[in-house]
Amino acid sequence: MSIPPPPGPQQPQDPYQPPQPQSPYAPPSQGADQGTPQGTPQGSPPGSPQVLPQGPFQGPPQGPYGGPPYPVWGQGFLPLQNRPAPVNGVAIAALVLGVLCFLPAVGLILGIVALVQIRKRGERGKGMAIGGAVLSSVGLALWVLAIATGGLSAAWEGFKEGASGNSSLSLAKGECFDVPGATFDEDVYDVDKVSCSGEHDGEVFGTVPLTGSSYPGDDSITDTAEDKCWELQDRYTMDPWALTDEVDVYYLTPTRESWSWGDREITCVFGNTDERGTLTGSLRADETTLDADQLAFLKAMDAVDEVLYEEPEEYAEDDLKVNQTWAGKAGDVTGEQADALSGRTWSADSRQAVADLVKDMKDAGKEWAKAADASDVDTFYEHYDNAYDYVDGDSTVTAREALGLATTPPTYEEDPESGGSTGDEGGLDV
Numbered sequence: 001m002s003i004p005p006p007p008g009p010q011q012p013q014d015p016y017q018p019p020q021p022q023s024p025y026a027p028p029s030q031g032a033d034q035g036t037p038q039g040t041p042q043g044s045p046p047g048s049p050q051v052l053p054q055g056p057f058q059g060p061p062q063g064p065y066g067g068p069p070y071p072v073w074g075q076g077f078l079p080l081q082n083r084p085a086p087v088n089g090v091a092i093a094a095l096v097l098g099v100l101c102f103l104p105a106v107g108l109i110l111g112i113v114a115l116v117q118i119r120k121r122g123e124r125g126k127g128m129a130i131g132g133a134v135l136s137s138v139g140l141a142l143w144v145l146a147i148a149t150g151g152l153s154a155a156w157e158g159f160k161e162g163a164s165g166n167s168s169l170s171l172a173k174g175e176c177f178d179v180p181g182a183t184f185d186e187d188v189y190d191v192d193k194v195s196c197s198g199e200h201d202g203e204v205f206g207t208v209p210l211t212g213s214s215y216p217g218d219d220s221i222t223d224t225a226e227d228k229c230w231e232l233q234d235r236y237t238m239d240p241w242a243l244t245d246e247v248d249v250y251y252l253t254p255t256r257e258s259w260s261w262g263d264r265e266i267t268c269v270f271g272n273t274d275e276r277g278t279l280t281g282s283l284r285a286d287e288t289t290l291d292a293d294q295l296a297f298l299k300a301m302d303a304v305d306e307v308l309y310e311e312p313e314e315y316a317e318d319d320l321k322v323n324q325t326w327a328g329k330a331g332d333v334t335g336e337q338a339d340a341l342s343g344r345t346w347s348a349d350s351r352q353a354v355a356d357l358v359k360d361m362k363d364a365g366k367e368w369a370k371a372a373d374a375s376d377v378d379t380f381y382e383h384y385d386n387a388y389d390y391v392d393g394d395s396t397v398t399a400r401e402a403l404g405l406a407t408t409p410p411t412y413e414e415d416p417e418s419g420g421s422t423g424d425e426g427g428l429d430v
Contacts, residue, residue, distance in 0.1 A: 088125040090114040095128040095135075108136040171252075171267050173207060173236070174284060176200040196282040201271060202250065203283055206232030208266035215259040221266065225251040229268035238298045239285040240305070241406035247283065248273040294403050296344055297354070300337040301396075304361075307333045308391065316384075317377045324372045327384065331368030338362045350402035357399040364390035 093110050111133025118126050171177060176196035194200050208228040210216070229251050237243055250271045254263040270283050287295065307330050316323040338361035346354050367387035374380035392409040401407050 085122055085124050088114050088118050088121070088123040088129065090117060090129070092125065092128060095131050106136075108133050111136060171204045171207075171269075173204055174282075176203045176279075176282070178202075196284075199278040199280050201278055202269040203271075203279060204267055204269055205236035205283070206268040208232070208268065210254070210264045210266065215254075215256050218253075221253045225253055225266045225268070228266070232268050234302075235286060237283050237285045238290070238295075238302065239405055240410055241400070241408060242283055242285050243270075243410070244408065245411060246272055246274070246277065247279070293344075293347060293350060294405060297341070297399065297403055297405070300341050303337050304330075304334055304391075316380050320374075320377055320380060323380060324374065327368050327380070327387075328372035330387070331365045331372060334361055334368060335365035338365065350399065353395075353399040353402035357395040360390045360393060360395045 090110050090113050093114075111129045111131075114125060114129035115133075117123065118129065171191065171193075174196075175193055177191040177193050178201045180190055180192065191202075196203060206229065208224060210221070210224070229249060233249060248271055250269045252267040252269060254265070270279065272279055282289075285298075290298070307326075310326060310329075312319065312322045312326055314322055338358045341354055341361070342358045344354075364387045367383045367390075371380050371383035371387065374383060397407050397409070
């Protein structure tokens, strides 16, 4: 018994073709009546079987709207399966900051943000976020503790001192040091601080701060060092006799590289004239190491030395008047300082020695006065030589010995540019 097909257009299924969906919106065939199903021959009564083309090929498949079907994945473009989730970048940053203990508050915040993002996005890195947050929390606690106890301030000061450059080397006035190398020359990059009582390569007698944001240049720094270190030397060692011929002056200056690190200081240093030589004992002779009698004596002698250093460069035969003016000033200062010494009450050990020196100073003052009144060059030089015989003479050495000061006079040499002898200033060379 055959069962007729249900009413309506029907199309047998081709076993070689995928099922074709039937759209209620498919357009009718040209020339067909609106009531005639597609595929039914014209003139056939409704409900008649469809007449289909013979053969296995039914034409290209149609889309639901009459066009080509939707594209499907080809075998060469299969979607990825089991792809691992990406690592959260904020978690990595949090861990790095936590390990370095740098900006701990930022590391803690990044760790919290990373955990929120990981939960929402399904990313990896939860362990790194937690680790960064924990380490940052510990670092933050340590920072708070350091601030509360003042440790951070001390650490910062230590950092600034260590970064102050390779020439000042964190040396302070009055400190002594050795250099690691065999010689003490201008290229000093490191020092070892030692006691001044024993042998040492150098002794700091002053520092000169520099200003400005840009490096002033090697020549400018050298000029400043030569000018300022002389002044500091006289203040540190008020007794020029303490600076023997073995003592020289050096200065450690910033380099262009150390300037960028914050080095803004010139260090004035005593060293041996022989780069391989050493010094023994401190050369400091100022208010911190001298007693009242020693200070009074050195100040008087320094005043006399200053006027003697002002001797004119012109010979007396070239300009007698200028030399006479200077000789008159030398006589006045020598007499004034003799009066200052005689008016002071000295200790029993030095009283007589100072009195003998005062007498010689007054005699020297008289000779300077006669040189100032000389009528000719020969007379000028006669009294000039007599006055200089009292300078650093036997009475000066005896008074120094009684006061406990250095007793070896500095050496002098004839200055070819002047009319007489001048001191070589201890053989110092800046």
